[in-house]
Amino acid sequence: MSQPAEKLRLNALIALVVGSMIGGGIFSLPQNMAARAEVGAVLIGWGVTAVGMLTLAFVFQTLANRQPHLDSGVYAYAKAGFGDYMGFSSAWGYWISAWMGNVGYFVLLFSTLGYFFPVFGQGNTPVAIGCASVLLWAVHFLVMRGIKEAAFINQITTVAKIVPLVMFIVIAAVAFKADIFTRDIWGLSNRNFGGVVDQVRNMMLVTVFVFIGIEGASVYSARAEKRSDVGRATVIGFLGVLALLVLVNLLSLGIMSQPELASLQNPSLAGVLEHIVGPWGALLISIGLVVSLLGALLSWALLCAEILYATAHDKTMPTFLKKENANQVPVNALWLTNVMIQLFLVITLFSESTYTSLIYLASSMILVPYLWSAAYAVLLSWRGHTYDGAHGERMKDLLISLIALAYAVWLLYAGGVKYLLLSALLYAPGVILFALAKREQGQPLFTHLEKGIFACVIAGASLAAYGLYSGVLSL
DSSP: OOOGGGOBOHHHHHHHHHHHHSSSHHHHHHHHHHTTOOHHHHHHHHHHHHHHHHHHHHHHHHHHHHOTTOOSTHHHHHHHHHOHHHHHHHHHHHHHHHHHHHHHHHHHHHHHHTTTOGGGTTTTSHHHHHHHHHHHHHHHHHHTTOHHHHHHHHHHHHHHHHHHHHHHHHHHHHHOOHHHHTTTTTOTTOTTTOSHHHHHHHHHHHHHHHHTTTTHHHHTGGGBSSTHHHHHHHHHHHHHHHHHHHHHHHHHTTTSOHHHHHTOOSSHHHHHHHHHHOHHHHHHHHHHHHHHHHHHHHHHHHHHHHHHHHHHHTTSSOGGGGOBOTTSOBHHHHHHHHHHHHHHHHHHHHHOOOHHHHHHHHHHHHHHHHHHHHHHHHHHHHHTTTTTTOHHHHHHHHHHHHHHHHHHHHHHHHHHHHHHHHHHHHHGGGHHHHHHHHHHHTOOSOOHHHHHHHHHHHHHHHHHHHHHHHTSSOO
């Protein structure tokens, strides 16, 4: 952890943030948004998302600067503010969200290849899952070669995948038609949409998924060459990705009507560009998506292993997860992560999970870590710890963190009961690793408050299990 060879500079940290956020989500954005909202609600939703996610970016920046001893971001903040079980739960939820997103990426990758090779279908055929498994373990052994080497490759793929997106924005800006954009701004002709508030709420989990990774630099804070670069990388990466996402989404709404976009097969960005310039447009976007997904798979493989390593290093998870190989890569954490990805790839054969259902579940799992990070920032600024009389700065940080906390609570509401229950089902088994860690330290499993929180998790998990068994819920 402390060797100079492993230290990451600002450009590498920015690439980790951007590379983590720009995966498959932006390439499916036109269809995912059009299926849930019209132009007016989309504009409002992006406004809410921009403010909410920007405040979260500032929260991570502030916490990185004011609590430099807390490495690994989302997990460390929850533990410092609210105890061991909340810290563990944040790490567990973040880790599941990360590898669940990778399962979605594999499905989308081979769904894209299915455009040219029908044998891959929607990315969940036996051939597609077999090829995805081969790719999974190729990435695994690449990461085993070293964190720094993998981060360098990530920088290259980050640059490569931005090029087709910029080309799309330029071409779409020229082809943009205002009359299509303004045809039915509030979705009054579509009874399935509901009111504007319903439309905004329905698109929220999509916006969360495309921004997952905003905390990427915070996770790597212990490996940063300069601590101040962590916050800078977070904000710079966020603003750049926000511009790309909004432009891609809004320009698409001026190229094809809402019903046309909603009916596109993902990656829908390929269909939009094909509509403008012909088949070569779909080919360009498909190539860009393949590069993008390969880079994102690498970024998230790094992040998954790092979060488990960090939690094991300070005894929140069992010590076997902090074992490193000769290249200082946390091997057991990496193996556990990729075994879980492999398991869920196989499950997609039987559950017929789509890319959209997988990213929704991944998004819901990360809401708790985001919420506790924002809550810790509120606690820190409210108590004035580390501010030393800087009243104005303290009030500014308190306001920002309160907005971020309100946004995180809104996201839990927007996600709906289904994903809240499914999240509880995935959170519950984590207690096994938490219990092993507590046993290694000779400590009691829960405090009195944590017993109540865990009881709520078990209740939610039980309802979810019954819902899946009875068919009321589905993945």
